[in-house]
Amino acid sequence: MLSDGRRRLVLAAIGIVALVFGPFAAYQLTRTAERSPALLLADVAVGWSMIAAGLIIADRRPGNRIGPLAILTGFAWFLGDFTNSDVAVVSYLATVFHGWFDPLFALVILAYPTGRITRRLDRALAIGFVAVQAAWTLVQAYGLRPIAWWDCPTCISTVDRWTAAYTAMDPLGRIETLLLTGLSVGLLVVVTARWVSASGAARSRQTPVLLAGLVLGGSFIVTFLWQTVLPTNAREPLGELRVIVLALSRVLVAIALMIGVLRDDAAKGRIADLVVRLDGLPPLPVLQASLRDALGDPSLEVYRWKSESGAFTDAAGQLATPPADGAARAVLAIGTADAPELLIAHDPALRDDPGLVSAAAAAVRLAVENERLQAEVRAQLDAVTASRARIVEAQDDERRRIERDLHDGAQQRLVSLQLSLQMLRRDLGPEADPAAVAELEAASAEAAAAIADIRELARGVHPAILTESGLGAALGSLADRAPLPVVLTDDLDRRLPGSVEATAYFVAAEALTNAIKHSGASRIDLRTWLADDHLHLDVSDDGRGGADATDGTGLTGIHDRVAALGGTVRVESRVGEGTRLMVALPCASP
Amino acid sequence: MRVAVAEDVVLLREGIARVLRDGGFDVAVSVGDAEALLQAVDRSPVDVAIIDIRMPPTHTDEGLIAAETLLARTPPMPVVVLSQAVEPAHAVRLLGDGRGGIGYLLKERVAAVDDLLEAVQRVARGGTAIDPAVVAALVARRREHDPLAELTPREREVLALMAEGRSNRAIAATLVIGDKTVETHVASIFSKLGLEEAPDDHRRVLAVLTWLRHA
Numbered sequence: 001m002l003s004d005g006r007r008r009l010v011l012a013a014i015g016i017v018a019l020v021f022g023p024f025a026a027y028q029l030t031r032t033a034e035r036s037p038a039l040l041l042a043d044v045a046v047g048w049s050m051i052a053a054g055l056i057i058a059d060r061r062p063g064n065r066i067g068p069l070a071i072l073t074g075f076a077w078f079l080g081d082f083t084n085s086d087v088a089v090v091s092y093l094a095t096v097f098h099g100w101f102d103p104l105f106a107l108v109i110l111a112y113p114t115g116r117i118t119r120r121l122d123r124a125l126a127i128g129f130v131a132v133q134a135a136w137t138l139v140q141a142y143g144l145r146p147i148a149w150w151d152c153p154t155c156i157s158t159v160d161r162w163t164a165a166y167t168a169m170d171p172l173g174r175i176e177t178l179l180l181t182g183l184s185v186g187l188l189v190v191v192t193a194r195w196v197s198a199s200g201a202a203r204s205r206q207t208p209v210l211l212a213g214l215v216l217g218g219s220f221i222v223t224f225l226w227q228t229v230l231p232t233n234a235r236e237p238l239g240e241l242r243v244i245v246l247a248l249s250r251v252l253v254a255i256a257l258m259i260g261v262l263r264d265d266a267a268k269g270r271i272a273d274l275v276v277r278l279d280g281l282p283p284l285p286v287l288q289a290s291l292r293d294a295l296g297d298p299s300l301e302v303y304r305w306k307s308e309s310g311a312f313t314d315a316a317g318q319l320a321t322p323p324a325d326g327a328a329r330a331v332l333a334i335g336t337a338d339a340p341e342l343l344i345a346h347d348p349a350l351r352d353d354p355g356l357v358s359a360a361a362a363a364v365r366l367a368v369e370n371e372r373l374q375a376e377v378r379a380q381l382d383a384v385t386a387s388r389a390r391i392v393e394a395q396d397d398e399r400r401r402i403e404r405d406l407h408d409g410a411q412q413r414l415v416s417l418q419l420s421l422q423m424l425r426r427d428l429g430p431e432a433d434p435a436a437v438a439e440l441e442a443a444s445a446e447a448a449a450a451i452a453d454i455r456e457l458a459r460g461v462h463p464a465i466l467t468e469s470g471l472g473a474a475l476g477s478l479a480d481r482a483p484l485p486v487v488l489t490d491d492l493d494r495r496l497p498g499s500v501e502a503t504a505y506f507v508a509a510e511a512l513t514n515a516i517k518h519s520g521a522s523r524i525d526l527r528t529w530l531a532d533d534h535l536h537l538d539v540s541d542d543g544r545g546g547a548d549a550t551d552g553t554g555l556t557g558i559h560d561r562v563a564a565l566g567g568t569v570r571v572e573s574r575v576g577e578g579t580r581l582m583v584a585l586p587c588a589s590p
Numbered sequence: 591m592r593v594a595v596a597e598d599v600v601l602l603r604e605g606i607a608r609v610l611r612d613g614g615f616d617v618a619v620s621v622g623d624a625e626a627l628l629q630a631v632d633r634s635p636v637d638v639a640i641i642d643i644r645m646p647p648t649h650t651d652e653g654l655i656a657a658e659t660l661l662a663r664t665p666p667m668p669v670v671v672l673s674q675a676v677e678p679a680h681a682v683r684l685l686g687d688g689r690g691g692i693g694y695l696l697k698e699r700v701a702a703v704d705d706l707l708e709a710v711q712r713v714a715r716g717g718t719a720i721d722p723a724v725v726a727a728l729v730a731r732r733r734e735h736d737p738l739a740e741l742t743p744r745e746r747e748v749l750a751l752m753a754e755g756r757s758n759r760a761i762a763a764t765l766v767i768g769d770k771t772v773e774t775h776v777a778s779i780f781s782k783l784g785l786e787e788a789p790d791d792h793r794r795v796l797a798v799l800t801w802l803r804h805a
Contacts, residue, residue, distance in 0.1 A: 404649060407644065407674045407675075408599070408644070408649065411674060411697070412599045412601070412602055412697075413601075414698075415602060415697050415698050415700065415701060416599070416601045416602050416605055418698060418701035419602070419605040419606070419609065419700055419701045420605065421701070422609075422701045422702070422703050423605070423608065423609070423612075423703075426612070426703065444701070447701075448698060448701070451698045452698075455674065455675055455676070458674075458675070459675060463675070464644070464674060464675045464677075465675060465677045465679065465680070467650050468643065468644070468650045468651040468654070468680075469651060469654075469677075469679065469680070469683070473677070473679045473680075473683075476679045476803075477677055477678070477679055480678055480679075480727060480728065480731055480803065481727065481731075482731075482732065483732055484732050485732050485733050485734040522734070523734055
């Protein structure tokens with residue numbers, strides 16, 4: 001295989017040769033007879049169009065044999081112009097080989113569009129064309145010996161010698177024409193049948209071949225009739241017209257064939273569009289429309305597996321039984337082989353172009369996979385978010401439980417104990433042993449201290465007032481206790497979900513602790529209000545600012561807690577301008 | 591004097607009842623939750639109800655709500671609320687617009703038998719009793735340009751006793767100073783804090799507590 005650059009160079013060279021060779025060949029025609037410019041133009045146009053089509057195909061589809069075949073066909077065409085050359089050798093070679101134009105053209109048609117001839121009938125036809133032409137070439141090579149250079153190296157070819165040689169071969173020539181005409185009719189039948197049986201995309205793809213077959217077959221039939229049926233005196237006036245009409249149709253066919261082969265480019269472009277469009281998996285009707293468009297198959301159908309119903313649905317969302325893969329429909333499964341997620345049923349004619357279908361399938365597979373991964377990530381994220389919220393809630397519940405246990409258990413018992421001690425003290429009366437009374441007082445004081453300790457411990461774990469009276473009261477209590485002036489503006493008019501209240505409370509407590517410990521503030525403003533289904537909490541101080549969310553546990557802990565409830569935290573802390581913490585916690589109105 | 595006790599911990603309820611009986615009260619009602627309390631005092635009215643804030647079923651503020659219900663009756667039934675935590679907000683919430691017959695005590699105060707009896711008696715007579723620990727927490731609160739700093743130590747003592755709900759006479763007895771001296775201190779305190787003299791003792795408590803919380 002040549003590199004791209006090399007191949008282009010070779011193709012360019014062939015193109016230049018063809019550019020020069022075409023007019024030169026046409027010029028040969030004018031040497032023996034008067035020719036109209038239209039005819040000369042038509043002659044050049046046929047050769048050029050075939051060569052040009054071949055060059056373009058060879059450039060864009062390096063692996064496709066149609067390119068070289070078409071180039072050869074074009075040059076074979078020009079060869080015909082040299083049959084009347086007055087140089088014997090040229091005339092001889094041209095005459096012997098120029099007949100290859102039609103068989104080569106037939107091969108192009110049979111190999112269309114992939115460059116391969118695979119069907120048995122097609123192969124038979126191809127072999128027939130080549131065999132007949134090869135045989136005729138040999139016959140001509142032998143029969144035209146009288147004008148060949150080795151018989152008369154110095155001879156100038158003359159009409160007389162030609163006529164004599166041709167007349168001798170005439171019976172064989174008629175057989176050759178008959179055989180090629182028969183093969184052309186066969187070709188015509190094959191392409192017509194293929195076109196009729198194809199539908200939609202495949203049919204439009206087969207159209208250039210039908211045209212080509214009609215032209216080739218038609219040209220043979222016309223020539224056959226020309227030579228066998230038409231009276232000799234009628235041939236001459238119609239001759240030029242026949243040549244021009246045939247030539248023009250051949251030009252059209254060359255162009256159509258080239259477009260047909262290159263259609264893949266447009267198709268590939270549509271596949272690329274498809275990939276872009278299938279960023280996520282679109283709804284089934286959209287997917288189906290996109291695939292129909294990309295593959296040019298309006299009969300294409302998409303089915304999706306619905307695990308809920310255990311069946312496939314079609315694009316309309318109806319339960320449907322997809323066709324089986326076979327002669328009637330081609331079915332492509334996306335997903336695992338035994339459990340496909342999507343089925344694409346398409347025109348079996350598209351099997352001729354496996355690359356296109358597999359590219360489209362790859363795009364869909366990518367979209368399906370993408371969709372699946374996205375859904376998975378979403379589900380995981382949802383699960384993580386939910387579990388994080390649950391962890392925070394569980395933590396709050398646990399703290400509440402511990403606080404309640406402290407209050408209702410240990411603290412109550414200690415109060416009871418202290419009460420008992422006091423009653424004991426009373427029962428002992430005024431004349432009790434002073435040492436015993438002192439012991440009793442000491443025990444009572446110890447109990448009182450333990451009660452106070454437990455009270456503070458319980459408050460730290462979870463302030464009772466938060467459960468009892470809500471966030472506003474709890475923040476007020478926080479402000480009451482702060483060693484700095486804390487100005488609370490509480491605009492809450494209702495109780496909020498426990499986790500929201502607890503989070504806001506602990507965030508406020510943490511922010512106050514930070515401000516008191518690190519900011520050097522002389523005053524802290526604490527503000528809460530409800531807006532847009534969010535609880536807002538603002539804690540601002542007049543300290544030195546410059547707080548860094550990354551340096552310690554304080555702000556990080558606040559971030560984590562708030563994020564667990566899906567809330568947001570913003571910190572403004574420019575050096576010298578104090579610190580402002582803004583928290584918003586989602587909390588839908590009741 | 592007839593008393594109702596609402597406290598869910600049996601041991602403590604019995605202890606409180608005993609202290610009250612020993613102190614000469616008639617414990618007419620002794621129940622374990624707010625619902626039972628309200629029903630019982632409907633059937634058998636009492637002069638004062640002693641109510642634990644946290645009681646079944648939710649263990650949050652059942653007692654506080656029951657207390658407010660009793661205070662809203664005509665005539666209001668005096669209540670002493672027992673709290674497990676020092677929460678001035680609760681005290682202020684109970685004091686409402688300055689009504690009397692209200693006590694807010696820490697639960698452990700029941701062990702200070704004399705203080706408890708004195709407070710219950712004061713509240714039953716329409717007075718006010720705020721736990722010294724609550725008042726102490728409020729006085730200790732930090733303020734910008736704290737006007738409390740301008741008070742003399744004696745004035746601070748008087749302020750705290752006022753906040754607890756004591757009358758001028760009680761303050762005079764506690765500090766062992768003359769009634770007139772107390773009046774002078776009170777006038778001086780009100781002037782320094784920028785407060786207007788309140789017409790009665792419990793309004794005075796509310797004014798002082800509110801000032802302490804918000805100044």
